[in-house]
Amino acid sequence: MANFFEDNDDLLFYFERGVDWAPLVALVEHDFQSPGGPADLDEARGTYRDMLSMIGELAADEIAPKAAEIDREGAHMVDGEARLPAASEAIFQRIRELDLHGLALPRELGGFNAPMVVHFMVAELFARADNSVMTHYNFHSGIALALLFYSIHEGSTRFDHDQKQIIGTRFAAQIREMIAGDAWGSMDITEPDAGSDMAALTCRGEQDEAGRWHLTGQKIFLTSGHGKHHIVIARTEADKPGLSGLSLFLAAAYEDDGAGGRRRLAALDRLEEKIGHHGSATAAVTFDRTPAELLGARGDGFRLMLLLMNNARVGVGFEAIGLCEAAYRLARGYAAERRSMGKPIARHEMIADMLDEMRTDIQGLRALAIESAYWEELQQRTTTKARLHREPEGDDARRLHREARRYGERARRATPLLKLLAAERAVDSCRKAIQIHGGAGYTREYGAERLLRDALVLPIYEGTSQIQGLMIMKDSLTGMMRNPQGFLRELAQARWRALSARDPIERRVARLAGLGLSAQQHLMQKTVGAKLRELGKHSPTEWSTRLLGNWDPKRDFAYAMLHAERLGRLLGDVAILEILLEQVRRHPDRRELLERYLDRAEPRCNFLHEEITTRGDRLLRELRAGASAELDAAE
Ligand SMILES: Cc1cc2nc3c(=O)[nH]c(=O)nc-3n(C[C@H](O)[C@H](O)[C@H](O)COP(=O)(O)OP(=O)(O)OC[C@H]3O[C@@H](n4cnc5c(N)ncnc54)[C@H](O)[C@@H]3O)c2cc1C
Structure with a gap:
């Protein structure tokens, strides 16, 4: 098997030695005092190990062999409702029987009640078997x-502090x-005219005289959007344009009448025809005065969304690693079987070089993914503990909030690097898998092309690479800008x-960390330099306000924006190297990987640094000239 x-x-390294489980599991299990939980x-x-091993077997024996069939049949519409491929339905029936939908949800x-880190490891196992x-x-x-x-x-949510469990x-x-597998939900952000630009969202939430909320508007590209519970x-x-005028809602897209019938509260317009992810339903849904419940405070929608976006991005990181494993x-x-020119x-x-790079990328990405997760x-569980605490403003709660902020800073640094790097490398690895298969890679026989089709969406959803x-x-x-001295100290x-x-290897890692900082310094100098040149045109009495206030992101940050993705790739490599270096200190057997x-x-970072610090002025001049010409034409 x-x-x-x-x-x-x-x-296995991460499960056995690479993750410091003690503080995390203590939070998850309320210091091992929750009823029905593990004793230590x-x-x-x-228990987590048994679970992962069982899921590893399920993924390998029951899901992976069905991936081609799922891809061929695809999600489709029948009588106005969406259907998953028959093989997917059977797999989800097994997942229900094994009670896997509630893996990381509280026992009560x-x-x-497993940690999210375990949930993410499961995500990798499933993605390696079938991405949809x-x-x-x-x-x-x-x-x-x-x-x-x-x-x-x-x-x-009410929490019983003596029983250490949620009571409502x-x-x-x-x-x-959802835990029972009887329904599922979706995250509804994208609209026909607003994807990356959430400030342009137009779907409306309105309150009637009785105070009930209703939603009106269309949402598109919704993964599993044929489901019931939509977070919109x-x-x-x-009167508030942009992000501050947004709120978050929960809306049911249908209700069951108890006799096998279904009344739709939001229309399922269509399933998108995509190049990959065929087994996953990607839906367009129209809300037309659909009843909804407000989540959190009015006008707080964007901030609430952001609170969970990091989690979703970590999920894409593990999804990418699963795909990379499958491709590799x-x-x-x-490559071991196919012979050419005598070997x-x-x-x-x-x-051999391509295979070595694929293997190395997977291990580097996994280091960053585990760090982010x-x-x-830790940040989310600590915040949750502080919120559920009996005295929310007590010393203990304040200490917890401080700790959560510290954890959050580390997560926020690592997560966008993971999302960017893992998504891009998954595409790269899957393309290499096709190339290694030669002509057979271009046919459907071996499945390498399916992996690439599936991977191509990773740099697009949950926030594009850009x-x-x-x-x-x-x-x-x-x-x-906030702490220039701290930055210079770090560089020094x-x-x-x-x-x-x-250790010479530490010297090499430090040199690349220096390159990353030097690239950031260069972007800052270019940004401030443009602003300083601008100052020459104004009276010195205006300099202070013009330099410190009045920043126009489009004009002042153009050079930094041009190189933002490159900077991310460079800092991503540096972050991975620093994590691996730390691992080597505790586990010398990881030195070979480092x-x-x-x-x-090394050559990648040198090249990125060179690109960031030497090119871009010509294109920006052309863009500025184009913008002025457009303005002139408009006048
Ligand atoms: C299979 C699939 C599943 C999806 N699932 C969901 C889901 O569950 N829920 C949901 O709400 N959405 C979902 N999406 C939508 C996805 O999140 C969006 O497609 C994505 O956010 C990009 O938005 P867009 O398509 O409008 O592209 P645009 O925002 O129009 O972007 C087009 C291009 O311009 C670039 N660009 C845009 N702004 C800038 C900028 N300021 N600087 C530099 N470059 C920029 C982008 O990076 C991109 O390359 C899904 C999409 C797909 C394909």
Whole structure:
């Protein structure tokens, strides 16, 4: 019997040694005092391990063999309702029988109460088997978790401090329905004229005289959007344009009449015809005065959305790793069998090089993914604990909020780097898998082409690669502006370590960290430089206000925006190297991986640094000239 968990040494490393489970499991299990829970850390880890091993077998033996069939049949419409492929339906029936939908949900709500880190490892196993199964699986537990999180956040979840368990939560009925596998949800953001630009959203939330909310507008590209429970972001404040006028809602798209019939409250317009993810239903839905419930406070929709967006992006990171594993193992197997010019193609230098890069990328990405998942979960669980605390403003709660902020900073740094790098490398790895298969890769016979079709959406959904780049760049420049001394100190330390660290491998990592900081410094100098040149045209009395206030992102940050994605790739490699270096200190057997990753990352980082610091002026001049010409024409 095959097993996608047990056959993966790198994943096993994290489970056995690479994750510091103690603080996390103590939070998850309320210091091992929750009823029905494990007595201690060993028992908890033993149960997670059994669970992962069982799911590894399910993924390998029952899901992966159906992937081609699922891709061929695809999700489709029957009598106005969406249907998953028959093989997917059978898999989800098995998942229901095994009670896997509530993996990371609290025991008292019918879940298994595993950490999210375990949930993400499961996501990787499912994605390696079939990407569509993984995405749909996530829209049961993911939406249930989101509802619980929002309820805790707004204060509508009650917690018994003596029993250490939840005794009431606003969306208990919906959460139980999703855990049971009887319904699932979706996250409804995108509209025909608003994707990356959420400030342009137009779907409306309106309140009637009795105070009831209704939604009107169309949402498109919704993964598993044929489901029942829609978390929808909509505009409620007509007088507030942009992001501050948005609120978050829960709306049921249909209700069952108890006699096998269904009354639709929102229309299922269509399923998109896509190039990949065929087994996943991607729906367009129209709300027309559809009843909805407000989540949290009015006008707080964008902020609430952001609270969970990191989680979704970590999920895409693990999804990408699953796909990379599938591509690498498929290509490695083929390259060992296929012979050309007297030897297996795996022994030809260029093919061996591609396989080596694929393997190294997976391990580097997994290091970053586990880091993101770990800090994100610690941050969320600590915030939750503080909110459920008996005295929300007490010293203990304040300490918890401080801790959560610290964890959150680490998660926020790592997550956009993961989303950007993992998504782009999944595409790259899947393309290499096709290339290694030669002509056979271009046919449907081996499934390499399916992997590439599935991978191509990863740099698009949950925030495109360009949007991740902008977030990374914004955080980097804001950090530098807030604390220029801290930045310069960090740069000096990296340069010093690059010269003086005892271990040569640490010197190499520090040199690349220095390159990352130097690229950020260059972007800052270009940004401020443009502003300083602008000052020359104005009276010195205006300099202070013109320099410190009045920033126009389109004009002042153009150079930084041009290089934002490159900066993300460079900082992503540096982040991975720093995590691996830290691992080597505790686990010397990880040194071989660090050396292998460095060998790949060094020329890449040099090149990215060179690009960031030497090019871009010509294009920006042309863009500015084009914009002035457009303005002239308009006048
Ligand atoms: C299979 C699939 C599943 C999806 N699932 C969901 C879902 O469950 N829920 C949901 O709400 N949405 C979902 N989406 C939608 C997805 O999140 C959006 O497609 C994505 O956010 C991009 O928006 P857009 O398509 O409108 O592209 P646009 O925003 O129009 O972007 C087009 C291009 O311009 C770039 N761009 C835009 N603005 C900038 C900028 N300021 N600087 C630089 N470049 C920029 C983008 O990076 C992109 O390359 C899904 C999409 C697909 C294909």
